[in-house]
Amino acid sequence: MRSKITFAELAAKKAAGEPIVMVTAYDHPSAQIADAAGVDVVLVGDSAAMTVLGYESTVPVTVDEMLMLTSAVRRGLSTALLVADLPFGSYEASDQLAVATAQRFVKTTGCDAVKIERGGTSVDRARAIVAAGIAVVGHVGLTPQTAATLGGYRSQGRTADEALAVCRSALALQEAGCFAVVFEAIPSDVTEAVMPLMRVPVIGIGAGPAADGQVLVFHDLLGIYGGRPARFVKQYADLRSAMIEGVTAYGDDVRTRRYPEPEHGYSMAAEESTRLRALLADL
Ligand code: KIV
Numbered sequence: 001m002r003s004k005i006t007f008a009e010l011a012a013k014k015a016a017g018e019p020i021v022m023v024t025a026y027d028h029p030s031a032q033i034a035d036a037a038g039v040d041v042v043l044v045g046d047s048a049a050m051t052v053l054g055y056e057s058t059v060p061v062t063v064d065e066m067l068m069l070t071s072a073v074r075r076g077l078s079t080a081l082l083v084a085d086l087p088f089g090s091y092e093a094s095d096q097l098a099v100a101t102a103q104r105f106v107k108t109t110g111c112d113a114v115k116i117e118r119g120g121t122s123v124d125r126a127r128a129i130v131a132a133g134i135a136v137v138g139h140v141g142l143t144p145q146t147a148a149t150l151g152g153y154r155s156q157g158r159t160a161d162e163a164l165a166v167c168r169s170a171l172a173l174q175e176a177g178c179f180a181v182v183f184e185a186i187p188s189d190v191t192e193a194v195m196p197l198m199r200v201p202v203i204g205i206g207a208g209p210a211a212d213g214q215v216l217v218f219h220d221l222l223g224i225y226g227g228r229p230a231r232f233v234k235q236y237a238d239l240r241s242a243m244i245e246g247v248t249a250y251g252d253d254v255r256t257r258r259y260p261e262p263e264h265g266y267s268m269a270a271e272e273s274t275r276l277r278a279l280l281a282d283l
Contacts, residue, residue: 002079005040007112007135007179010081013040013212014201020213022203023221026052026069030218031076039080041180041203043115043137043215044070046085046145050227051219058144061087063101070109083137084111088145091116095128102129102136113179117143119169123176130177138173140166141207142185153230155206157186167194174200182215183207185232206232 013020022041025031026048034042048069049061063086070084084105091098102114113135116122126136141156150156157163167190170181180201183191188208195202195210204211216233219225223238253259268276 002038004079005081007081010040010180010201020201020203022213022215024048024051024215024218025073025076026218028072028076031073031080034218035077035080040213041083041215042073042077042080043083044073044085044111045115045217046087047217049087051217051225057147059088063087063090063104067105067108070105070111074110081113082109082111083113083115084109085115091125091129092121095124098125099128099132099134102134103132106134113137115139115182117145119165119172123169123172126173126178127176136176136178137203138170138176138178138181139184140169140173140181140186141183144184155185155187155231157190163187163190163193166190167197170194170202171197174198183211185230206230 010020012018020041021039022043023034023037023039024043024045024047025034026044031042044066046058046061046066048066049055049058052069053061053065055061066084066087070082074082086098086101086105090101098116105111105114114129115137116125116129117139119138119140122138126138129136142150142153144153147153157166163186166183166186170183171194173181178200180203181198183202183204185206186208188210191202191204191207192210198212201212203213203215205215217225220229220233221236223235224240224243226240229235250259
């Protein structure tokens with residue numbers, strides 16, 4: 001039996017050089033699976049917009065949608081630390097908005113922390129949320145909420161100047177009080193170069209092996225999501241095919257009357273059945 005993961009334990013893992021395992025989850029069963037697999041941190045990512053809600057990008061997902069998903073995940077977790085993504089448009093405009101949204105997430109869902117994207121003004125937002133007593137994860141490199149301004153879903157920091165900007169954002173988020181920072185889709189060299197300056201855990205996704213931990217999207221790593229996976233995805237199962245196979249077999253059984261079989265039905269005493277037929281005949 002594991003006890004609930006704490007922020008101190010994540011820091012201790014970094015100090016001990018023990019990799020931190022993070023995965024996304026978006027509902028009760030995926031949360032239970034992540035917990036049973038012993039992951040350290042579960043992120044209700046706004047990637048939910050695409051993986052479970054069918055939007056084209058993370059931009060349209062709403063606070064209410066993320067609150068519902070995060071609450072379902074909370075109910076499925078007993079040990080992993082729960083982080084919720086604040087969706088696009090729910091925190092950027094002011095510190096007040098950021099704090100109010102973060103408080104709503106903590107109060108409504110019971111999440112342990114929130115995550116926000118980008119450096120720049122998000123550094124102030126992170127500082128304000130931390131000052132309000134809520135733990136924050138930063139996110140730099142490819143930040144999907146503002147991918148349009150980054151030239152689309154492509155790796156970031158591939159020149160020294162661009163990489164320096166990514167590193168500056170990460171360091172600023174660390175100074176603002178973030179307890180961890182996600183590095184997404186940046187050269188492994190960039191992560192390796194900045195790691196000596198990072199005192200808080202760095203969780204990589206397409207950021208190379210030097211990070212303190214790794215995060216992948218649940219639907220990507222299990223092969224549930226139908227889209228083309230990003231370069232950094234390693235697929236550990238092909239559940240989409242298994243699920244299609246299962247539902248197809250069910251459909252075949254229904255069409256050929258192989259399902260349901262006697263063991264899938266309920267029985268009734270013979271005399272009750274006889275009496276029912278007599279009653280129906282009198283209708
Ligand atoms: O939304 C998400 O799933 C994320 C991870 C990819 C880090 O932000």
